[in-house]
Amino acid sequence: MRSFIADLHVHSVLSPCGDLLMTPQNIINRSLELGLDMIAITDHNSAENIGVALELAKDTPLTIIPGMEVETVEEIHLICLFDTLDQVLLWQEKVYNSLPDFKNNEEIFGPQLLTDQSDEYMDRVDKLLLTATSLSINDVIKEVRSIGGIAIPSHVDKPNYSIISNLGFIPPDLDAAIFEISSKAKISKVIDKFNTIDNYSFISNSDAHYLQDIKRSMKLYMKAPKVKEVELALKGVNGRNAEIM
Template identity: 45%
Template sequence: MGAGRLARYDLHLHSCLSPCGDDEMTPATIVGLAKLGGLDFIALTDHNTVKNCPYALEAGRFYDLPVIPGMELCTREEVHVVCLFDSLPGALAFGDAVYEKLPDIANDEEIFGHQYICNTDDEVVGKLDKLLINACDISIYDAVPMAARFGGIAYPAHVDKSANSVLSNLGFLDADMGFTIAELADIAKAPDLLQRGLLPPDIKTITNSDAHYAKDIKNPARPEYLPSEIAGLLERLLKTA
């Protein structure tokens, strides 16, 4: 799993715990559809929480599909950052730290949607009270070192989108942020962003679905490049699984 490995993956998926996610996107459903679609491994990355990751990993063991526990962190700057972890305990501890940094604003299900924690039998076993799509009191400059303290890596999400991306919100991606990977919604835009100097010349680019609905989960026709940072994290996760 070194640098340059090719793989079929989707590392940005939302479950029914994200208020903007479809209620049908239970952890077991996501894993089952990913397996059926031919993906090699996935990550579950709900907004500012990892509480459905234990059930996604359990479903992954049932379907023999590796699942990386993760989160889509919303920083103080309202920039979305994907955080992935090499162990479930590390991810859960990171999740607790992030939840403490969320503003104490209750979710209104009628406006924003449900925030369901679901087990592998698709049963609702809990909810989270705070609205998960708010910005946390965590700077984008702290995302990489904070994730690392819990055995994780971090990279900016969908940098080419017009909302909640580092380029749309800040207009730049600098070296002090510490990112070595950038996620694009459309990987074909990478050469243009690099040529215009909006991405560092040595950054690695990947694409994921950011799926909130089952129909949007990636079903790739061919393998894609996998950065060594993610390959190494996956190796560590599998050794402790």
């Protein structure tokens, strides 16, 4: 097994709530400064900056996990992680088809920017991304798994956009065993507050919207920087393991 330092929840300038300095190259540079081995770029309901990020990182020791943070019809956020650009773009097509036909209002939500290989702004996404899809939480978990990825309910300890805050409980038939807690949360306090989740595995990430928020969030002991290996490490399978830093 090898150890990998990871932060698997990072937003770029494509997320309207992301800082304008959160360009793919700046994210990569900051991650390398921090000694991260792998990060996931997880913009809201879109993956249009992933291809550029993968190209910019390909000659560095940093692994980019293609990802997305999806908002379900219940207004629950889930981190969706994949191994390949093709997988995440297939998922993006499904998500885009499930979004309402609204245009983004930059004055209210902020710009949704795309960058090029020179890390310059080149375009923007007009479709409103900061909104709920028509997909249920069960739909998301099932569809992501069918493509070869994993879906993890985001920041379950937060008072909004989390499965517990929005539903009040975790459905017993939910096909998910891994939950994310926010970077400043303590697992013991989360379990004490929500005793229904004490049998699950946990991941912690920065949910970075600013460069200074990116952090050494997790240490994963696994064979390779792959999504399936991440899942096995978080579940502690066959000698793999995970530690919140």
